[in-house]
Each structure stands twice: as C-alpha cells, then as structure tokens.
Amino acid sequence: MQHYSDEEILTLFRSEESRNMALHHLIQKYQQKLYWHIRKIVISHDDTDDVLQNTFIKVWKGLNNFKEESQLYTWLYRIATNESLTFLKQKARANTTSIHPIEYQLSKSLESDTFFSGDEIQLKLQNAILTLPEKQRLVFNMRYYDEMPYEQMSEVLETSVGALKASYHIAAKKIEDFLINR
Amino acid sequence: MNYNEEHNFDSDPNFSFENKGGNPFGLPSDYFASFEEKVKLKLELENELAEFPLLKGIPKDSVFKLPVNYFSQNSIEYRTELSPYPKLQTIKKPVFDELEPEYVHLLNQSLDYKIELADELKSYQTLYHLDKINPFVVTEDYFETVASHIKEKIYSSHKQTVSIFDTITEFIFGKKTAFAFTVIAIVGLSIYLYQSTKPLPLSHCETLACLEKQEIVNHSSFSNLDDDRLMEMVNIKTLNKQLQSTLSQSDSTQHEEYILDNVNTDQLLEEL
Numbered sequence: 001m002q003h004y005s006d007e008e009i010l011t012l013f014r015s016e017e018s019r020n021m022a023l024h025h026l027i028q029k030y031q032q033k034l035y036w037h038i039r040k041i042v043i044s045h046d047d048t049d050d051v052l053q054n055t056f057i058k059v060w061k062g063l064n065n066f067k068e069e070s071q072l073y074t075w076l077y078r079i080a081t082n083e084s085l086t087f088l089k090q091k092a093r094a095n096t097t098s099i100h101p102i103e104y105q106l107s108k109s110l111e112s113d114t115f116f117s118g119d120e121i122q123l124k125l126q127n128a129i130l131t132l133p134e135k136q137r138l139v140f141n142m143r144y145y146d147e148m149p150y151e152q153m154s155e156v157l158e159t160s161v162g163a164l165k166a167s168y169h170i171a172a173k174k175i176e177d178f179l180i181n182r
Numbered sequence: 183m184n185y186n187e188e189h190n191f192d193s194d195p196n197f198s199f200e201n202k203g204g205n206p207f208g209l210p211s212d213y214f215a216s217f218e219e220k221v222k223l224k225l226e227l228e229n230e231l232a233e234f235p236l237l238k239g240i241p242k243d244s245v246f247k248l249p250v251n252y253f254s255q256n257s258i259e260y261r262t263e264l265s266p267y268p269k270l271q272t273i274k275k276p277v278f279d280e281l282e283p284e285y286v287h288l289l290n291q292s293l294d295y296k297i298e299l300a301d302e303l304k305s306y307q308t309l310y311h312l313d314k315i316n317p318f319v320v321t322e323d324y325f326e327t328v329a330s331h332i333k334e335k336i337y338s339s340h341k342q343t344v345s346i347f348d349t350i351t352e353f354i355f356g357k358k359t360a361f362a363f364t365v366i367a368i369v370g371l372s373i374y375l376y377q378s379t380k381p382l383p384l385s386h387c388e389t390l391a392c393l394e395k396q397e398i399v400n401h402s403s404f405s406n407l408d409d410d411r412l413m414e415m416v417n418i419k420t421l422n423k424q425l426q427s428t429l430s431q432s433d434s435t436q437h438e439e440y441i442l443d444n445v446n447t448d449q450l451l452e453e454l
Binding site for chain 2 (some may be wrong): 023027028031035036039040045049052053056057060115116117118119121122123125126128133143144145149158172173175179180181
C-alpha cells in the first residue's frame with residue numbers, strides 16, 4: 001500500500017473536511033511500526049493493544065499543537081514510548097501483591113504468552129533484554145530491532161548521541177554476558 | 183496454477199506471478215529474508231579486500247566486451263524456443279526503465295547503514311550470530327481491525343467532549359473564564375483594600391483616647407500631626423494615671439509641666 005508522506009497527512013489534517021482521511025492515513029502508516037515498538041516494551045499483546053490505542057488518541061488530540069520542529073515519526077515514537085513506560089509504572093503500582101519487580105513479571109508472562117513464537121534462544125534473548133534498566137532496554141530495542149539511527153533515537157529519547165552509543169554498548173555487553181553465562 | 187505460470191518464466195525464480203495486485207513483477211519469496219545475508223556477505227567481501235589495499239583500489243569494472251548483437255541473437259533463439267507457445271509470444275516483454283538517481287542514492291545509503299549496523303554488532307559475537315527475528319506475533323487480522331478500533335475510540339471520545347454538560351464545564355473551567363475571573367478578583371480586591379485604608383475623618387474625635395490603638399497606628403496622617411496638636415488630643419488625666427507608678431510628683435500642674443518638658447512625642451506614642 002502506498003503511504004502518504006507526513007507532510008501530506010498534516011496537510012489533510014489542517015482542513016476540517018479531510019481530517020478523518022488524515023486520521024486514516026496516519027493510522028495506516030504508523031500502526032505497525034508503533035505496535036512493534038510498544039510490544040517490545042510492554043511484552044503482552046493485549047497491553048500493547050491498549051497502549052497503541054491510547055497513543056493514537058493522544059497523538060490525535062495533540063496533533064493540533066504539533067510544531068513540526070521535529071519529524072512526525074519521532075514525535076509519534078516519543079509519545080508511544082512515554083505511554084508504554086507510564087503503562088508499565090501504573091501496572092507495577094497496581095500489582096501490590098507481587099514482591100517481584102515488573103521486569104520479572106514481564107519475563108514470566110513472556111513464557112506463557114501464546115503470542116510469542118520464539119524458540120529457546122529467542123526467549124533467552126528476550127529475558128536478557130528484560131534484565132536491562134529501562135533506558136538501556138529502550139536503546140537496545142530501538143537499535144537492534146528497529147535499526148534506528150542514533151540521531152533519530154536522540155530526538156525520541158531526548159538524549160545525546162554519545163550517551164546513546166554508550167548505553168547501547170553497555171546493554172549489548174550485558175546481553176552477551178547473559179547469553180553466555182546463564 | 184494460473185495462465186501466466188503455465189506459459190511463462192517459470193524457470194526464472196526471480197519472476198513470480200504470485201503478486202495479483204496488477205503488477206506483473208514479483209519477488210523471490212525469500213528476497214527480504216535473505217537480504218541481510220547478502221549484505222553480510224558483501225561486508226565480508228569488503229573486509230577480505232581490506233587486507234589487500236592495492237587490489238581494493240582497482241575499480242571492479244568489466245574489461246570484457248561482447249560481440250555486437252550478441253544478446254539480440256539470443257533473443258532470436260529465445261523466440262524460436264517460444265514458437266510452440268503462441269500465446270506466450272503475444273505477451274509483451276516488459277521494458278525496464280532506468281532507475282531513478284534518487285532511488286539509487288537511497289539504496290546506497292540504506293546499504294551503507296546496514297553495513298554500519300552489522301559492523302557495530304560484530305563486536306558482540308553471540309548477538310551477531312543470532313538470527314534477528316521478531317519473536318512476537320499477533321492475531322491474523324489484527325492490523326486490519328485495529329485501525330477501526332482506534333478510530334471508534336477517538337470518535338467516541340470526541341463525541342463526549344461536545345456534550346452540553348462538557349461545553350458548560352469547559353466554559354466555566356476554561357482558561358479564558360479562569361483568566362477573566364482572576365482579573366475581576368484582583369481588581370475587586372485592590373478596590374476593597376484601597377477603600378479600607380482611606381484615612382478616617384478626625385473631626386468626630388477630639389482626643390486620641392477615643393481612637394482605637396489600631397486605628398491610630400493604621401492612620402496614614404498620624405505622622406503628620408505636630409506636637410501641639412498631639413498634646414491637645416491627649417487626655418492628660420488618663421495619661422497621668424498611667425504614668426503614676428513611674429513618676430513621684432503628684433501635683434498635676436507640675437506633672438503637666440514635667441510631661442511637657444520631659445516626655446517627647448515618641449514616648450507618648452509608645453504609651454498610647
């Protein structure tokens with residue numbers, strides 16, 4: 001399917017008559033990218049579905065105030081990332097019965113997830129990623145899976161390129177250790 | 183098997199007719215899956231060559247030339263081969279346009295980036311040799327239905343905000359209303375405070391004794407009173423009683439003189 005460019009989507013959005021069309025094209029263009037980005041953070045499909053919907057609602061409500069100082073793509077990624085992290089924090093707060101940290105719970109849910117098709121080594125890799133601190137986990141997923149350039153990542157996470165490179169290096173090293181030693 | 187597959191190009195693995203979207207060109211089924219491998223191979227070749235700088239410096243152009251019409255001769259042979267299939271002969275061979283320079287540029291950029299990523303990952307041998315696959319899956323029709331769910335949710339939330347109650351609430355608690363109320367409150371308070379600090383008329387009060395202490399202190403023109411006026415306003419007898427304990431003289435005249443001589447305005451104020 002031929003996707004509209006970001007400029008075209010924004011132009012459609014500015015006109016009241018074509019606003020619904022803009023929403024349609026925005027969702028069509030970004031739903032998959034954002035879904036997989038969110039999925040790697042919140043792990044469960046149902047949770048991802050909720051966060052994805054909330055992300056698009058937030059995007060739609062905030063699109064009027066989008067200043068075009070950054071790219072639409074990075075803006076969407078930033079909102080999706082923030083929504084996912086907020087969701088995880090809320091989940092951790094709501095789950096007062098468990099003494100384990102949220103990462104452990106995510107790792108456990110991964111093992112029983114019917115929407116996870118990875119083999120043993122893939123499961124081990126995901127578990128290794130889940131041992132990382134939040135920021136390193138984000139950086140690793142965005143670089144390793146999404147293959148996002150550091151410059152773009154820097155806009156999304158509002159962190160310097162140097163710090164991101166260092167984070168990725170540390171994260172990859174930790175994952176290597178996990179895969180070899182455990 | 184459809185018509186085209188029966189009669190055309192089925193020996194060519196790169197020309198599949200599986201794509202039914204009006205475009206007769208397809209891709210090998212594993213094109214994208216093997217793309218990364220190709221890049222890695224290219225990278226490996228480059229690294230191999232890096233050890234031989236001289237060889238690397240030589241452009242990899244073909245120095246061999248073909249006899250004129252070599253390929254058109256082939257084409258004739260090809261047509262001969264096709265003669266038993268008249269229907270196939272009627273299909274016009276696709277003419278490929280030259281690739282757009284922008285596309286070539288983007289492709290180069292993309293390849294360079296892939297190489298950079300692979301290079302980066304090389305330092306982590308386990309990760310490098312791991313298949314980079316997405317282990318997460320979704321239901322088959324998820325992406326076909328999720329858009330409508332999102333739109334539904336957006337429209338329903340939008341409808342809620344245009345209800346009368348929300349409009350009124352938005353008006354009452356809206357930014358503009360809040361700003362207007364704040365301005366009114368500030369102006370009102372300022373007027374009230376200004377009125378309350380207005381000097382009280384002294385015509386009804388001939389002595390300081392009839393004034394409340396607070397009123398005297400708050401009175402803005404108090405400091406403007408001269409000593410004589412202040413002395414006139416003070417009830418000497420009351421003051422005398424208050425000073426009795428500290429002063430030994432009992433004579434009221436002496437007392438009065440003493441006060442006039444020794445007590446200054448500040449002390450009087452303090453006593454008051």
